Amino acid sequence: MNGNIGMRALSTLFAVLLVSVAMVPAVAAQSEKHFEEELLQNMGIKVNSIDTELCDYKKVGDTIFFNGNVKFDAESGISGKFERICADQQVSGYYSENGSYHIESVGTNYRSVIDAQVVSESSDAITLKVEQMVVKNGVVKASSDIVTLPKTESPDISDLTSTSDIGLTSDKTKIDFPSLAPSGSTLVFNDVKYSDLMWGTAALAAIAMLFGVLPGVILSLVAVALQAIPDHYDFEPGDCYLDIWLVPEPHPSAPILVEVDYIYI
Amino acid sequence: MIRNYLPLLWKLVLALAVILLVANFYEYTQSGHYDSPRQWLFFALLFTSIIIRVISQKATKNT
Numbered sequence: 001m002n003g004n005i006g007m008r009a010l011s012t013l014f015a016v017l018l019v020s021v022a023m024v025p026a027v028a029a030q031s032e033k034h035f036e037e038e039l040l041q042n043m044g045i046k047v048n049s050i051d052t053e054l055c056d057y058k059k060v061g062d063t064i065f066f067n068g069n070v071k072f073d074a075e076s077g078i079s080g081k082f083e084r085i086c087a088d089q090q091v092s093g094y095y096s097e098n099g100s101y102h103i104e105s106v107g108t109n110y111r112s113v114i115d116a117q118v119v120s121e122s123s124d125a126i127t128l129k130v131e132q133m134v135v136k137n138g139v140v141k142a143s144s145d146i147v148t149l150p151k152t153e154s155p156d157i158s159d160l161t162s163t164s165d166i167g168l169t170s171d172k173t174k175i176d177f178p179s180l181a182p183s184g185s186t187l188v189f190n191d192v193k194y195s196d197l198m199w200g201t202a203a204l205a206a207i208a209m210l211f212g213v214l215p216g217v218i219l220s221l222v223a224v225a226l227q228a229i230p231d232h233y234d235f236e237p238g239d240c241y242l243d244i245w246l247v248p249e250p251h252p253s254a255p256i257l258v259e260v261d262y263i264y265i
Numbered sequence: 266m267i268r269n270y271l272p273l274l275w276k277l278v279l280a281l282a283v284i285l286l287v288a289n290f291y292e293y294t295q296s297g298h299y300d301s302p303r304q305w306l307f308f309a310l311l312f313t314s315i316i317i318r319v320i321s322q323k324a325t326k327n328t
Binding site for chain 2: 195202205206210213223224227231236238
């Protein structure tokens with residue numbers, strides 16, 4: 001029972017979340033997330049946090065193929081007992097306009113394949129046969145379930161263009177770097193776009209000029225350095241994301257640590 | 266004397282730099298790319314503005 005609810009939650013989460021994130025602008029994505037959180041709550045799942053990132057998608061006919069990353073922290077409540085579900089996974093698969101989907105997700109010591117095919121369809125709901133295979137720490141578990149979803153909860157992909165149009169780096173590969181921050185460090189800024197930092201510093205340098213030569217010179221030099229790095233290492237500033245850490249006392253030589261979180265090349 | 270116009274000149278050069286920065290940023294938001302040499306021109310104008318300002322301040326002190 002627990003596994004079934006978890007399976008429904010995961011499969012619904014992956015399919016609906018990734019596809020809907022593909023279709024809505026970034027500004028509207030937050031409201032979409034609320035919708036999915038409500039959907040999961042109805043299934044006995046309490047969502048603490050969801051962070052999705054769609055790396056690439058392509059529409060072929062009535063099917064959208066996608067890959068991305070999903071990080072989530074949720075709790076499933078069964079008979080008053082809550083079980084925590086945390087995941088950080090790379091997800092790929094497809095979603096058809098009729099509601100069928102296939103999703104493969106890979107995490108640490110974890111791999112799952114979810115295949116959902118439409119069994120029957122009425123005017124306001126679709127019934128899916130959802131088959132899932134999970135390999136966790138080398139142990140294989142397979143299950144099958146019949147799920148009925150209202151049609152209003154299925155993403156509409158009919159308006160989606162055939163190629164990515166939301167500024168995603170569809171033809172690039174994401175490289176995730178491990179964090180070098182020492183234990184006890186505080187993450188001050190997460191996923192800061194390099195280009196934002198570059199433009200922001202250049203603007204601040206110009207503003208600082210009005211307040212004096214010294215602040216103007218210092219910020220200008222920082223802005224020049226930020227400008228020179230992408231030129232020297234040949235990467236697009238918009239494809240690089242940084243993490244900024246506050247390092248605790250035992251490391252006084254570097255109170256602030258700036259590191260590349262991930263980059264698309 | 267040109268000295269009298271130096272305080273105005275550094276502000277003018279700074280204004281040009283800011284206009285260039287805004288233009289570059291607008292291009293970047295529209296296309297996702299920016300012209301790197303033009304961005305370096307912004308820094309050239311910025312540092313020119315700094316140099317003129319320093320000269321202007323020294324000239325004011327000497328008079």
